Amino acid sequence: MNTTITSNGLPVLPQAKGNQNAQAQASQPATEAAPAAKADDSVKLTESARALTAAQGDKAPAIDTKRVEQIRAAIADGSYRVDAGKIADGLISMEGQLNGKP
Template identity: 45%
Template structure:
């Protein structure tokens, strides 16, 4: 079985429109604009969605960089007291890989 795939949709699919509040009969004129959302329509978010919105607002106002931590690391580097722990870095990389995988 084979089918020819053409680069365009059938004409009836291209011309169809969505109408809110009423159903158009098959073959009826669909050139009228779509109605706007009615004033009585509402949206209710789940608790998780509301929490995500709150978190997004908090992150939007939080600084991108922790200046105090940057100053702390800079001071440790300048004084030579900053120690790199390769095992800790490897553990964190593996943890991140598990979270993303």
């Protein structure tokens, strides 16, 4: 059985390379890719976040800046892939922990 899904008049979002088959590519208009993250992006922590970080002390996980840069570059060039199964497993595990199950 073959089912075709159309946008039903909604805007077509850009897809990562390799996620669309040739038929889908031919039927959808070309769209511009989202701009890459700017070099001047920044993060501002709230007082609560700073207090939590200070309370964790040495237990706070170290930030792997090299890995962060690798992920940032992969997102920018469109090669970053999300493992949906791994995310689902993590959510199921977290739900079990919240419910008191090991």
